[in-house]
Amino acid sequence: MSDIDRAPKGPDLYIHYCEHQGCDNWGSWGNSPSATVTTRWWCFEHFPHKSFEQEQALRRKLEDAEGGTTVQ
Template identity: 70%
Template sequence: MSDTDRPTLTKAPEMYVHYCEQGGCTEWGSWGNSPSPAVATRWWCFEHFPHKSNEQDQALRRKLEATYGGNTIQ
């Protein structure tokens, strides 16, 4: 299929808006997860994403500590 076989767009594509599913969080939900195509995707911000690797979680904690004070980064 080539681009010439497709009909022209008659309206602008719609953007899907996903916000973090964590209660009280108003951040953009850019991290989605779904166990199968039959289950609706759930969206989280990086801070609340429950499927982070341990290395990603440690990097986030160091970043938050550096930003908001607390323990010195070692």
């Protein structure tokens, strides 16, 4: 059987939101200790495994947003 005989199938869509209670942001940061354990998903703000540098960058971005400055 060749690929020409098969009907085209699009990619499966996985929907996962942040696991933090009360947060409805998209969970783009996933973590799983192994392939047999279900992946848990968080938004970047709530991701518990950030490096020190990532944590500092997020803190500066949030502080600047409170002050009304635009950060990119």
